Amino acid sequence: MTRICVPVCVRRIDEMRDAVPLAAQAGDVVELRLDCVDEIQIPSGFLSEFLKTIDRPVILTMRSTEQGGHTLLDYDRRRQFWSSVNNLPSDSFCDLELDLVLDFSAKPTLERLPIDWRQVICSHHDFSGVPDDLERIYERMAASPAAIIKIAVQAYDATDCIPIFQLLKRAQQEGRELIAIAMGEAGIMARILGPARGSFLTYGSLDEQSATAPGQITAKQLRELYRIDQIDSQTEIIGIIGNPVSHSLSPHIHNAAFAAADLNAVYIPFQVRDANEFMRRVVQPRSREIDWNLRG
Numbered sequence: 001m002t003r004i005c006v007p008v009c010v011r012r013i014d015e016m017r018d019a020v021p022l023a024a025q026a027g028d029v030v031e032l033r034l035d036c037v038d039e040i041q042i043p044s045g046f047l048s049e050f051l052k053t054i055d056r057p058v059i060l061t062m063r064s065t066e067q068g069g070h071t072l073l074d075y076d077r078r079r080q081f082w083s084s085v086n087n088l089p090s091d092s093f094c095d096l097e098l099d100l101v102l103d104f105s106a107k108p109t110l111e112r113l114p115i116d117w118r119q120v121i122c123s124h125h126d127f128s129g130v131p132d133d134l135e136r137i138y139e140r141m142a143a144s145p146a147a148i149i150k151i152a153v154q155a156y157d158a159t160d161c162i163p164i165f166q167l168l169k170r171a172q173q174e175g176r177e178l179i180a181i182a183m184g185e186a187g188i189m190a191r192i193l194g195p196a197r198g199s200f201l202t203y204g205s206l207d208e209q210s211a212t213a214p215g216q217i218t219a220k221q222l223r224e225l226y227r228i229d230q231i232d233s234q235t236e237i238i239g240i241i242g243n244p245v246s247h248s249l250s251p252h253i254h255n256a257a258f259a260a261a262d263l264n265a266v267y268i269p270f271q272v273r274d275a276n277e278f279m280r281r282v283v284q285p286r287s288r289e290i291d292w293n294l295r296g
Contacts, residue, residue, distance in 0.1 A: 002229045003201035004219045005029040005059060009036035009070070009210065013046065023206055024056045026219040031059040031095075031203075034081075035071035048087040058092040059121065060085065067097050067125045068213070079103065086114055093148065095121040098137075101144045122146035126153045127183070127214075130160050138167055142176050148200055150179040152213065155187035158241070158270040159281050162289050164190045165197055172198040184215040185246050186271040189239075191217065193268075193292075196231040225255055226266055236265035236295045241272040265295075 006027035008019045016032065023030045034042065051058055062078050063069025071078070079100060088094065094115050096104070101122045104113040113120070122141045130153045131137065141149045149171070155161055164180045164187075171178035177200045182190035194202050204219030205211040211218075222228045240250045246269060254267035272278045280287050283294060 002195040002231075003028040004204045004222055004228070005031050005201045006204060006206055006219050007031040007033050007061075007210075008206075009033040011036060011038050013037065013042065017050075019206070020054055024054060026206055027056070027204060029057045029059060029201055030054060031061055033061050033063065033070075035061065035063045035069035035073075047085065051087075051089055051092065058089070059095050060088075060093070061095040063095075063125075064097055067123070068127060075099075082113060082115070083111075084114075088115055088119060090119075093119050093121050095123050095150065096146070098122055098124050098141055098144070101141075101146050105145050117145040118147045120146040121148040121150050121179070123150035123179075124152070129154050129156065130163055134163050134167070138170070138178075142171075142174070148177040148179060150181075152181040152183055153187075154214065155182040155184045155190070157186050157273045157278075158189060159272075159274075159278060161187055161190040162281060164194070165290050168194065168198045181213070182215075183213050184271075185244065187215050188217065188246075189268050189270060191215070192222065192226050192228060192266065193231065193237070195228065196233065196235065202228070225251060226268075227255065227259060230264065231266055232264070234264060234293060236263070236293050237268065238265060238295050239268040239270050241270045241275060241278060243271055243273055245269040245271050 004027040006023040008016060008023050008030060010016050010019055020030055062071060062081055064078065082096060085094060122144050124137055124141065138151060151167065161182045164182050168178060168180050179200045180194060181203065191202050203216055204222045205216050207218055240248055248269055251267050251269055258265045281289050
């Protein structure tokens with residue numbers, strides 16, 4: 001099942017009321033980036049009532065500044081916020097960073113998270129690149145009681161998506177739900193192909209101005225340009241390499257042609273710094289590190 005999550009990152013509650021219906025119309029899941037709200041000016045009881053008005057599953061996020069958030073709340077105040085969340089709809093989730101997940105899971109009963117662990121996403125973001133200990137980070141998160149793991153890394157080259165696809169394969173083999181994202185223009189293929197390779201969801205912005213992470217394309221582009229709902233293990237993958245490459249019109253031309261001809265194919269822009277390395281690790285059948293139906 002392909003799920004597109006549309007984040008809502010606004011400064012005021014009244015803006016949230018206006019933005020959420022648009023996000024729900026564009027995506028399958030709505031993320032409320034509560035760290036964007038000025039000084040978290042959320043009235044008591046607002047969330048539990050507001051969530052009842054949203055006809056989509058919701059992800060509540062209070063991202064720390066170290067993990068790419070906008071809030072000025074320190075660790076203790078963010079922990080206090082999560083301790084106060086209750087009456088969460090059964091199909092919705094709370095996104096907590098790994099340190100908070102480990103903290104809550106280690107506490108005595110009275111200090112534990114008041115949310116069912118089946119509704120918790122344990123997340124980790126690295127905006128500097130792909131960490132050398134990515135597998136170890138995954139293992140620490142997988143050992144937590146959180147139902148879903150989210151790992152987002154910064155990609156500077158299309159080859160940086162390889163560890164993302166490898167993690168998705170491992171998570172499937174181990175029966176773990178994983179959201180794996182490669183941020184930046186070079187990470188676009190992970191955003192497009194992730195759901196077909198087991199990612200619990202992918203993120204798409206409401207429009208080009210409201211992206212909440214580097215390289216995040218719109219939900220409309222995911223659905224209409226790349227036809228993400230139709231991508232599967234048999235989809236032929238075709239693309240263009242370059243640096244930069246995001247300006248290319250080729251994806252618009254060729255994906256439209258694939259749709260008109262009813263072909264199970266997708267055309268992707270690959271941001272590549274080293275063409276030889278890309279050909280060796282991604283393209284050549286005898287040496288590539290990704291098992292996919294790449295055609296040229």
